[in-house]
Amino acid sequence: MTEKLSDTARKTTLAPLLENGWAMVEGRDAISKTYKFSDFPEAMGFMTRAAIWAEKWNHHPEWFNVYSRVEVTLTTHDVDGLSSLDVKLARKFDGLVG
Numbered sequence: 001m002t003e004k005l006s007d008t009a010r011k012t013t014l015a016p017l018l019e020n021g022w023a024m025v026e027g028r029d030a031i032s033k034t035y036k037f038s039d040f041p042e043a044m045g046f047m048t049r050a051a052i053w054a055e056k057w058n059h060h061p062e063w064f065n066v067y068s069r070v071e072v073t074l075t076t077h078d079v080d081g082l083s084s085l086d087v088k089l090a091r092k093f094d095g096l097v098g
């Protein structure tokens with residue numbers, strides 16, 4: 001059962017992401033990050049690898065791509081806000097580029 005992130009979890013698990021390029025989305029309980037790549041194939045490579053994890057975990061990003069830029073927004077629609085699944089996916093996405 002997915003639940004909204006508790007205040008404690010926000011301090012312990014969300015805070016490090018917010019120091020690593022993720023930001024709260026204004027007016028929503030969601031986080032976003034813009035990844036920059038060298039070109040379109042690199043951006044698509046990231047999206048393809050990210051999509052495999054999203055599908056595996058049944059947790060899907062909202063995202064927008066233009067050429068080498070990928071803007072990712074994560075939130076959990078089922079709880080209308082952030083959950084541990086968003087933290088898990090954000091960490092995975094950062095790991096794919098790291």
Ligand SMILES: C[C@H](O)[C@H](O)[C@H]1CNC2=NC(N)=NC(=O)C2=N1
Pocket residue numbers: 058059060061075076077078079
């Ligand atoms: C029915 C299906 O399990 C749900 O719609 C899943 C799919 N992917 C999802 N992705 C995200 N980001 N939030 C959800 O609540 C969600 N729910």
